[in-house]
Amino acid sequence: xxxxxxxxxxxxxxxxxxxxxxxxxxxxxxxxxxxxxxxxxxxxxxxxxxxxxxxxxxxxxxxxxxxxxxxxxxxxxxxxxxxxxxxxxxxxxxxxxxxxxxxxxxxxxxxxxxxxxxxxxxxxxxxxxxxxxxxxxxxxxxxxxxxxxxxxxxxxxxxxxxxxxxxxxxxxxxxxxxxxxxxxxxxxxxxxxxxxxxxxxxxxxxxxxxxxxxxxxxxxxxxxxxxxxxxxxxxxxxxxxxxxxxxxxxxxxxxxxxxxxxxxxxxxxxxxxxxxxxxxxxxxxx
Numbered sequence: 426x427x428x429x430x431x432x433x434x435x436x437x438x439x440x441x442x443x444x445x446x447x448x449x450x451x452x453x454x455x456x457x458x459x460x461x462x463x464x465x466x467x468x469x470x471x472x473x474x475x476x477x478x479x480x481x482x483x484x485x486x487x488x489x490x491x492x493x494x495x496x497x498x499x500x501x502x503x504x505x506x507x508x509x510x511x512x513x514x515x516x517x518x519x520x521x522x523x524x525x526x527x528x529x530x531x532x533x534x535x536x537x538x539x540x541x542x543x544x545x546x547x548x549x550x551x552x553x554x555x556x557x558x559x560x561x562x563x564x565x566x567x568x569x570x571x572x573x574x575x576x577x578x579x580x581x582x583x584x585x586x587x588x589x590x591x592x593x594x595x596x597x598x599x600x601x602x603x604x605x606x607x608x609x610x611x612x613x614x615x616x617x618x619x620x621x622x623x624x625x626x627x628x629x630x631x632x633x634x635x636x637x638x639x640x641x642x643x644x645x646x647x648x649x650x651x652x653x654x655x656x657x658x659x660x661x662x663x664x665x666x667x668x669x670x671x672x673x674x675x676x677x678x679x680x681x682x683x684x685x686x687x688x689x690x691x692x693x694x695x696x697x698x699x700x701x702x703x704x705x706x707x708x709x710x711x
Contacts, residue, residue: 426709428702429455429495429676434683435691437463441483445490451695452703455495455674456487458529460522467500467518476521480528487529495674496570496609496636497526501537509557520561527565533636534562535570535609538588547588548597555601562605570609570636571597573625575617575647589618591628598633609636611678616644616657623658623665631670638678639702649681651698652705663708675706 430453435444448456462468470479487494499522503515511517519536526534536558541550555569562569571594574587588594594608608629612622626634641655642648652659679698686694 426672426706427454427493427495427674428699428706429453429457429493429674430695430698430702431457431459431498431676431678431680433459433461433498434680435695438688438691442486445486445492447692447695449490449492451692452699453492453695455493455676457676457678458483458487458494458497458526458531460497460518460525460534461500461502464502465500466502467514467521471500471518471521471525472514476525477528480525483525484529494526494529494531495676496533496535497522497529497531497567498535499523499526503537503539505539505542509554519558523558523561523565523567523569526567531567533568533570533607533609535572535636535638537572538574540574540587548593548600551588551597552600555597555606559602559605568607569605570607572609572611572638573614573618574611575614589614590620591625594633595630607636608634609638610634611638611640612657612662613638613640613642613647613649616642617647621658621661623662626662626665626669626671629669634669634671635673637671637673637676639676640678640680649679651677651679651682652701654682659705660708663705667709671709675702675709677702 432444500518507513509516523534538551539554541547558569573589575589615622615625640649641652641657643656648655677698
């Protein structure tokens, strides 16, 4: 099993070329390419007229550093009541993010579900949103990965009209075309919402989860720390991955772990994260 990590913080600090080099030098084989700015919105370069040229450059740099783009993450600040057309830069960023993902060789792109108004069902509300993206995903040749989310009031996740329970994903995917969608399991989000990540995984149908956001936390805050730095049970999650037959990339989304590090320590932090990833993958035995 290959290991990967996201490039958001590294790109913000060092630029695209150096960030990819550092990821490769640390021992990662794959990059989870973050197609958003520091606010989670559409970056200027994705909205620029020459965004396709940027994608070609990104693909060359990924290959130059011996990496594979295993997945991407499109902008995620689309508001519930905002226009869902190209006049809205937050929506345009999602559409272009799918196109960019295909051009840089990513097989899938994480697209957050929308938070519906209070009292509305999260699954039924998001079916038309995701169906509207199907033509763009098919044209780009990528699958949309739907991620389990959490309420911003982490202490009362059960009140959130969010997608966070296995049963919701099963219901959602029954209404979506199989060729266009997959599930991204975020281990930290699962724990915040009362599901140990190994429990969440075991509750999902076989092969439905193909994408991972690996992070550790204290089940209260979305900390995005490296495994073993907080409270989740990584031996148990590794066993669940093995039992599930997961054969994708062990992808580590360590945004805050990287962000807190001084620039001088980031290369060491990356090496440490890669060693942790390789250790857990060794337990899975693939």
